[in-house]
């Protein structure tokens with residue numbers, strides 16, 4: 061492993077370091093790894109796992125990750141957990157790569173526990189301002205033409221605890237109320253057309269079959285645009301905690317509207333003004349007024365590694381900065397990364413698919429000189445929106461808000477490789 065920086069690290073001249081470091085890292089990264097001639101028993105000796113038969117095929121063959129990955133799990137924050145039924149846990153973003161979240165790692169947010177529903181007993185009703193109110197079984201739904209789409213889901217409260225200052229030490233906790241999976245389902249439009257939407261229809265109200273009977277008002281334009289009534293995620297049935305057997309997918313819009321255990325869609329001519337769109341999921345401004353119906357999740361990004369739960373353990377030299385970006389407005393066009401607290405920015409490399417309203421993976425490969433870094437990422441979406449700094453967001457929205465915090469996150473990478481959640485002013 062080469063630990064020779066290509067540039068001489070000057071103590072605090074981060075501008076100088078940035079220029080040299082990126083130039084070195086951006087093109088061809090320094091080779092890491094030992095010379096083959098250096099004897100390493102792990103390569104020169106035959107190991108037990110190479111010598112003896114492994115475990116046979118399992119009797120109950122639903123695959124599990126390696127036991128060495130047992131730490132890669134959803135986690136919660138004790139003081140954010142009112143009860144297990146009204147609770148949240150977080151996606152371990154720092155451990156993930158690419159853009160797809162494995163089903164067992166998708167964060168969960170439920171208001172009344174996980175409804176356990178036998179799909180044979182599940183029904184979806186469409187009623188209200190329609191020509192023919194309809195009731196579908198799961199089998200009925202699977203006879204409509206279906207689509208596969210990759211979308212992120214972000215809870216409006218993601219990063220909510222960071223409004224007033226840096227608080228939670230890990231991107232799992234600050235940004236882990238987001239996941240991104242490929243959904244299979246029937247366009248909501250198809251089902252509404254089947255029922256025949258009346259000309260005075262303006263809104264729809266999806267309702268959940270769980271004990272919270274979650275309801276939200278969704279404008280008819282969105283319902284007829286890209287919403288899906290989904291029954292699969294990443295190819296397999298929805299997980300119980302994600303709304304098995306049926307959930308609404310509302311691409312790019314706040315997670316609360318993605319009603320799980322979907323049992324009914326009412327069509328109406330005005331919004332219903334229910335709890336989740338009045339006392340909750342509204343943004344209280346400094347003026348005492350609240351912004352309502354703020355559905356779109358704006359351009360956002362976070363560096364997932366290095367991050368507080370993912371310190372640098374290899375010392376100076378080549379360092380992969382990895383992160384995710386997303387926008388409810390469409391694709392992410394560009395992600396910039398700063399290693400000096402936002403003074404200088406370098407355009408990162410987006411790698412993998414760039415799909416609208418889905419996570420994007422970005423990288424900046426640098427040559428770390430071992431000095432303190434203040435690393436940040438800033439996403440720009442196809443509509444031209446940039447992520448604001450924390451102070452810009454506070455200037456616009458005050459400090460009372462919880463929801464819709466899409467501001468720039470800063471991690472302080474220290475000389476020993478440990479990483480801390482900080483704010484720069």
Ligand code: MTE
Pocket residue numbers: 166167168169170171172213214215216239267268269270272273274301302303314315316317318319320321
């Ligand atoms: N739907 C029902 N029926 N009940 C709920 O508690 N929680 C909502 C939404 N849909 C909820 C629901 C909230 S606030 C969010 S952020 C998302 O589901 C979370 O989806 P997930 O658990 O699949 O991550």
Ligand code: CO
Pocket residue numbers: 169214215216217315316
């Ligand atoms: Co939510």
